Amino acid sequence: MFIARKQNFKPFDRKVWLSSPTMHGEELEYVREAYETNWMSTVGKNIDELERLVAEKVGTKQAVALSCGTAALHLAVKLAGLEPGEPVFCSDLTFNATVNPVVYEQGVPVFIDTEYDTWNMCPRALEKAFELYPDCRLVIYAHLYGTPAKIDEIERICKKHNATIIEDAAESLGASYKGEQTGRFGDYNALSFNGNKIITGSSGGMLLTDEVAAANRARKWSTQAREAAPWYQHEELGYNYRMSNVIAGIVRGQMLHLEEHIAAKKMIYERYREGLKGLPVSMNPFDRQNSVPNYWLSCLLIEPEAMCPQVRDDHKALFKPEPGKSCPTEILETLASYNAEGRPVWKPMHQQPLYRNNGFITREGEGRCRTNAYIAGRTLGSDGTPLDIGSDLFARGLCLPSDNKMTEAEQEQILAIIRACFE
Ligand SMILES: *Cc1c(COP(=O)(O)O)cnc(C)c1O
Secondary structure, three states: OOOOOOOOOOOOOOHHHHHHOOOOOOOHHHHHHHHHHOOOOOOOOHHHHHHHHHHHHHHHEEEEEEEEEEHHHHHHHHHOOOOOOOEEEEEOOOHHHHHHHHHOOEEEEEEEEEEEEEEOOOHHHHHHHHHHOOOEEEEEEHHHHOOOOOOOHHHHHHHHHOOOOEEEOOOOOOEEEEEEEEEOOOOOEEEEEEEEOOOOOEEEEEEEHHHHHHHHOOOOOOOHOOOOOOOOOOOEEEEEEEHHHHHHHHHHHHOOOHHHHHHHHHHHHHHHHHHHHOEEEEEEOOOOOOEOOOOOOOEEEOOHHHHHOEOOOOOOOOOOOOOOOOOHHHHHHHHHHOOOOOOHHHHHHHHHHHOOOEEEEEOOOOOOOOOOOHHHOOEEEEOEEOHHHHHHHHOOOOEEEOOOOOOHHHHHHHHHHHHHOOO
C-alpha cells in the first residue's frame, strides 16, 4: 500500500467514519415504549406515527414503513407493473439497490448515463434512450449523495413518453427541489433508514406515494399478502417486508433531528469547499438556483490534469505517485492509513460484471462497456467532452469522511492529508 509522501500527522485515535449513526436519546424512549407496551411486532404506534410524520415532512399522501429501502424499491417496481423482459431506464451511477428490484420483477435495466451538474441521470441521455426504446414505460432515478437530480427535465421527458417514475430518495431525505421535498416527485418513491443514511433506524425503509390504493396494496404485499379472512388466505404473492415497531421507534426519534443532521452535514461540506480551495479539485456540485441538498456525503472530484496514473481491475486498484498530482486510490489509501474512512464514488452499474451485458445509453446513443482504466473513462463525444460520464466520475471522484460527529480539528487534519497527497 502506498501512503502519502509527506506525513507528519498522527493517526486519528478514534476512527473518522464516512457516515455513522448519530443517536440522541429520544430513539430509546420510543423503543422503550414499544417494549413496555409489548408492541414488539410489525404493528404499533411507532409505525403509525412514523408513517404520519414522514408523509407530512415529504408531502405525500401516503407512506408505508418497510424493512429496508430495497424493499420499498421492490414494491414500487411491482406497483409499476412489469412484463417479463421489459426494459426499465435506471440511473447508472448509483447503489445497486436502485436497480436490482427491476430484476426481481423480471424487468431488464437499461442504464442511463450521468451528467456533471448534479452527478445524476442525464436528461439528454434519457431522451436518447426513449428514441432507442420508445416503448419503455418505467424510469427509476436516484438523487445521489443527497443532491437532487434535474427533476423538471426528467419529468418532462417521462411525461412525453407516458412513463411511470420511481424516485430513489434513499440518500436524499430532507433535500428539496424548487421548494418541494425529494421523494414526492415520482409516482412511487423510496426512502432508506439504513445505518449510514442521514437518519437511521439501524435498518428500515419507506414507500411514498399519493395513491391510496397503491399504498394499501404495498402494505398488503409487505405482510405476506394476507387476505381479509378468518384464516390465512392468500390470493397473490406476498413478502415479509413490513418495518418492525422497534425500528420505527428509532426512526421516529431520529425524525426529531433530521434538520440538525442536515445542518451538520452542510457545515462539513462548506468546510471542505473552503479548505480545498487552491487544490486542483472540486466538490460534488448541485443546482444552487433550484435545489437544496441534504449534503449527506461530501465528495471530491480531481481535475483531469491533476490525476496521476491509476488503474482498477474488478477487485484492486494501483496508482503511480507523481509530484503535484494524485488520484482517488492514493487519497483513500492515505486517509485509511490515518484511520479515516472515505470511499470511491459508486461504480457505474454498466461496469458491474452483473450488468455488463445490459444496455447503456449516453447522450449520443448506445454506449459500450468501458474498461476501468482512467483513460477509458475519458472517451470523448462529438462535442469534445467525455462520453460515459459515470465512468469519468468513478475514475476521478471519491466520497470524503462526512460523519456528523467529526470535529473541526479532525476535518482540518483530513484536509491537510489531502493537501499532502498533491505535494
Ligand atoms: C441505501 C440505498 C438504497 C437501499 O436502501 P436499504 O435500506 O439499504 O435497502 C437504495 N438506493 C440508494 C441510492 C441507496 O443509497
